[in-house]
Amino acid sequence: MRPEYAMRADETASVLSPAPPLTGLSVRAKILLTFLLIAVVMGGILGLVWHGKGQFDQxxxxxVEEHLQAVxxxxExxxxxxxxxxxxxxxxxxxxxxxxETGDAERSRITQALLRCHPLFDTRAEVEVLEELEKSLGRHRRRMDDVLQVHRAGAQGEPEANRLRRESGLLPEILRQSESLLSIHQGLLERNQAEAQRMAGRYRKLEYATLLLAVLATLSAVLVLRSTVLAPINSLAEGARQFGRGQLDHRVPVHGDDEFGRLSRTFNEMAAAxxxxxxxxxxxxxxDELTRLRNFRHFASRLEEEIRRAERYGHPLALVLFDIDHFKLYNDTHGHPAGNEVLRVIGRLLRDNARQTDLLARYGGEEFVAILPETTKADTVQLAEKICRLIELHKFPGEEQQPGGRLTVSAGVAAVPEDLAHSPLLLDAADRALxxxxxxxxxxxxxxxxxxxxxxxDHTLRLRPN
Known part of the structure; x- marks a missing residue:
């Protein structure tokens, strides 16, 4: 284990020191015990509430069912x-x-309906209305029989029908009496329901008062558990999730100096490391380890990004390829350490004379590359010439043995949109210019x-051989 992640001996002793029985339980045991007590209390209270509600609903x-049956x-x-x-x-x-035949069948239905009405309408007011309804039905039935008897004696149908219509005043009375019967039953139902509601309300008030006490006690237990156990666990879990997303700058809050506090501090120390x-x-x-410029991998990634940006917004983009002239001769004459020093110096000169928005990279061997966003071709040529002159004027050890007596570089420039309509051709164009x-x-x-x-x-970026 690495030293910065290890727990000190005194911290280990404090974790293992004697503790009260409840605090000696594991975090899982504390959580299970707390929620078991909450479940028992809540289950008992809810059982009482549901029992009372079930009786009231029944x-x-x-x-309601009796009223619907009466209706x-x-x-009918x-x-x-x-x-x-x-x-x-x-x-x-x-x-x-x-x-x-249809009339006789309906007469039987009337008789059966009256028989079913008696057990459903049993209050005094309902019985009185039901008796009046039976009398009206009896008078209506006798008149029907009289009309049919006259008809069977040979009288014409139309006069009997007219007489039936004239004397059909009993039909509205029968309908009114039946509606009155329903109205009385509806009133009784509403009064009974109101009384049942009042009784249920008094019973529910008692249950709610008990339930409120149980909820307050449970809430207190949950708040204590949350502040001592759940909050640190949630903080650590969130820290782990942020770590999983690559957010190593995330830090978890430290809750006290207990086990969770020490774990949180260790977590933060690990995150910082x-x-x-x-x-x-x-x-x-x-x-690039030698020149401290960006390496080829990063250059390739940034070039793709800059090409997409230039094509999307129509902005200018320029590229410069630098190559040290006769570098192999210098390397063979003075050795690789001297050649490496030349690469380091040229990398520094490039870095000191470029803008912060430009990207400088070692392209491979003695070649360097510069990406210049938002730069025109003329400005790029001017910058490249400036760098070439600075390198030519710099005193390199043993450069007098080079052709021309100096160590120099050559550069190829390409830009869009001046030279090319398509940014992906930029690298090959700069290479041809070089x-x-x-x-x-x-x-x-x-x-x-x-x-x-x-x-x-050709989107494939190639590495030149050293």
Missing amino acids: VNRRM SVVK LQLAVMTQDHAVSRYLLSGDPRWL LQRERGRLTEMSMT YAAKAAGRNCVVAYSPEMGMPRR
């Missing part, structure tokens, strides 16, 4: 009376015996022109 449901019977009675009246009328008009290590590794992964600079005698800057040939659409 009584209320029974009253159904009365409506009304329908049977009206259907019978209609069937007899049609029989008198048409003489069709099927209408007479990992953040520093990741920063160092990130810098190493994108930096070859042209070499062919022109070296120690110069050459910008791309169409006479150098059309660049290839």
Whole structure:
């Protein structure tokens, strides 16, 4: 274990020191015990509430069912009376015996409906109305019988039908009495429901008072548990999630000086160490160790980004390739350490004379590359010539043995949109310009022109051999 992550001996002793029985339990045991007590209390209270509510609902449901049954019977009675009246009328008009059979069937339905009404309407007011309804039905039935008897004696159907209609004043009275019966029953139902509601309300108040006490006690226990156990656990869990997303700058709050507090501090120390290590590794992964410029991998990634940005917004983008003239001769004459020193010096000169927005990288071997966003071709050529002159004027050890007596560089420049319509061709265009600079005698800057040939659409960035 690394020293910065290890727990000191005195901290270990404090963790293992004697503690009260409850605090000696594990975090999982504390949580389970707390929630078990909460579940028992809440279960008992909710059981009482549900029991009372179930009784109330059962009584209320029974009253509603009885009322619906009473309404159904009365409506059936009304329908049977009206259907019978209609069937007899049609029989008198048409003489069709099927209408007479329908009337007899409806008379039987009326009798059965009256029998079903008696157990449903048992209060004094309901019994009185029901008796009046039975009398009206009896008078209506006798008049029907009289009309049919006259008809069977040979009288014409139309006069009997007219008489039935004139004396049908009993039908509205029957309907009114049946509706009155329902109205009385509805009133009784509402009064009974109101009384049941009052009783249930008093019972619920007692239950709610008990439930409120249980909730307050449970809430107090939960708050204590949350502040001592759950809050540190949630903080550590959130820290782990942030770490999983790569957010190594995240820090967890320290809750006190207990086990969770020490764990949180250790967590933060580990996060800081990992953040520093990741920063160092990130810098190493994108930096050329010799020149301290960006390496080829980072250059390739940034070039793709700058190309996409230039194409998306139509902004200018320029690229410069530098190559040390006769570097192999210098290396062979003075040795690799001297050659490495030349690479370091040129890297420093490039870095000191470029803008912060430019990206400088070692392209491979003795080649360097510069990406210049938002830069025109003319400005890029001017900057490249400045750097070439600075390198030519710099005193390198043993440069007098180089051709021309100085160590120099050549540069190739390409830019969009001046030279090319498509940014992905930029690198190959700069490479052609660099070859042209070499062919022109070296120690110069050459910008791309169409006479150098059309660049290839090749997204594969190549490394030149050292």
